[in-house]
Amino acid sequence: MRAGVTADRVLVTGGGGSVGGAVVRALLAHGATVRSFSRGAYPALRALGVETVRGDLADLDDVERAVDGCDAVVHVAAKADLSVHAAPFIATNVVGTANVIAACRRRGVGRLVFTSTPSVVHHGGAIEGADESLPYARHFVAHYPATKARAERLVLAADDADLRTVAVRPHLVWGTGDGQLTARIIQRARAGRLRLVDGGTAIVDATWIDDAAAAHVRALDALSSPVAGGRPVGGRAFFIAAGRPRPIVTLLDGVLAAAGLPPERRSVPFRSAYAAGAACEVAWRLARRPGEPPMTRFLAAQLATSHWFDLTAARRDLGYQAQVAPDEGARRLAAALRAHR
Numbered sequence: 001m002r003a004g005v006t007a008d009r010v011l012v013t014g015g016g017g018s019v020g021g022a023v024v025r026a027l028l029a030h031g032a033t034v035r036s037f038s039r040g041a042y043p044a045l046r047a048l049g050v051e052t053v054r055g056d057l058a059d060l061d062d063v064e065r066a067v068d069g070c071d072a073v074v075h076v077a078a079k080a081d082l083s084v085h086a087a088p089f090i091a092t093n094v095v096g097t098a099n100v101i102a103a104c105r106r107r108g109v110g111r112l113v114f115t116s117t118p119s120v121v122h123h124g125g126a127i128e129g130a131d132e133s134l135p136y137a138r139h140f141v142a143h144y145p146a147t148k149a150r151a152e153r154l155v156l157a158a159d160d161a162d163l164r165t166v167a168v169r170p171h172l173v174w175g176t177g178d179g180q181l182t183a184r185i186i187q188r189a190r191a192g193r194l195r196l197v198d199g200g201t202a203i204v205d206a207t208w209i210d211d212a213a214a215a216h217v218r219a220l221d222a223l224s225s226p227v228a229g230g231r232p233v234g235g236r237a238f239f240i241a242a243g244r245p246r247p248i249v250t251l252l253d254g255v256l257a258a259a260g261l262p263p264e265r266r267s268v269p270f271r272s273a274y275a276a277g278a279a280c281e282v283a284w285r286l287a288r289r290p291g292e293p294p295m296t297r298f299l300a301a302q303l304a305t306s307h308w309f310d311l312t313a314a315r316r317d318l319g320y321q322a323q324v325a326p327d328e329g330a331r332r333l334a335a336a337l338r339a340h341r
Contacts (some may be wrong), residue, residue: 060099094154170212170240
């Protein structure tokens, strides 16, 4: 990493979350001064020397207060589950992102890195080796990718001489400390609710959590000093992953083995999973139930279709290179889980 980040005062929204926390640690390791903006209190961040600010992304005054005095913002915070009620997703992912952009302009912040997702281009079918020229999906079956696509468009459209912006799209983030994908796989397996769809043969690429964090730092640095031989990154999105596509069942087996659990071989057909997801969504919506249904149409499609991407742009223009291969990640996760137990 070049010296561009070391003098920065960087705000990380969602610094108390899994990816946000990894970004905070990566920035600290490169000499940046870090402030975190979250709803809750995170004493562990303060113990690292991170200034913590509490507030709501949907409140512009709160966001301006957090942004004030910073050189750059890494906007990680999002509502990232598969619940069925739209309003919380719009408030956090769309309004919250618009507030971050507005606060950056009002407070003279010159760089903004946005955490996006490859789901913004997932149209329901297989995606194999596509690059960033792939257009946004025209139709979404879940509020999370729909609102993240709206937010990413806002961020990239905001790029100009006063505010340089970039989006990173880490794919299937997993690993030590991950409270999303990794934790859910383990929890569902322990509860007996984990199933493969169509045998788990779909090919996917995933991202070790520290590699995802490093990509954010690379993107922040590239906004001010492009990688030698690379192209300007402002106003662009980049796919991030390990560059090691493999069957989804292999990823699941690695996580389960790390947790001391047997491999899962029970499987349901895609059509059955998709129909069950549709029925669950209707039931949750009519009953106004909080939280996620056990199956959704989006989850069924993600488990049944191949989705992996060409990482050429991130390697060339961000200087990104994954450091942790899937097998090494499984070993690290196993060690961390043993230590935790």
